[in-house]
Amino acid sequence: MFGWTPDGFWNATPEELAALVRAAGGEEAAPPDGAVIARLKEQFPDG
Template sequence: MTFAGAAARLAGMAGVAFGWSPDAFWQATPDELAALVRGLAGDAPAPPDRGDLARLMEAFPDGG
C-alpha cells in the first residue's frame, strides 16, 4: 500500500472512530491521534488529580 493510500484509509478510520472531518485529521499531530487510539485501547494514562493540578498551577501560574 502506498503512503497516500494508507493515509486516506487512516483518515477514514479517524472519521468513523472519532467523528473527525478530513480537515481535523490533517491538522492533528501524530501525538494527538496516538492519544485517542490509546484511549480507545484502554491504555490512556489517568487524568491529573487535584494535587497534580495544584503543582502545575504553582509551577506555571497565570500572569498578567
C-alpha cells in the same frame, strides 16, 4: 472511525492522534498527581 473531519485529522498533532488511539483501545491514563498539576499551573497560568 473517530468522527473527525479530514481537516481536523490532518491538522492534529501526533500527541492528539496517540491519545485518540489509546482512548479507542481502552487504555486508561493515570490521573495527574499534585506535583504535575502544580507544574501545569506554573506553565499555563489562568490570568
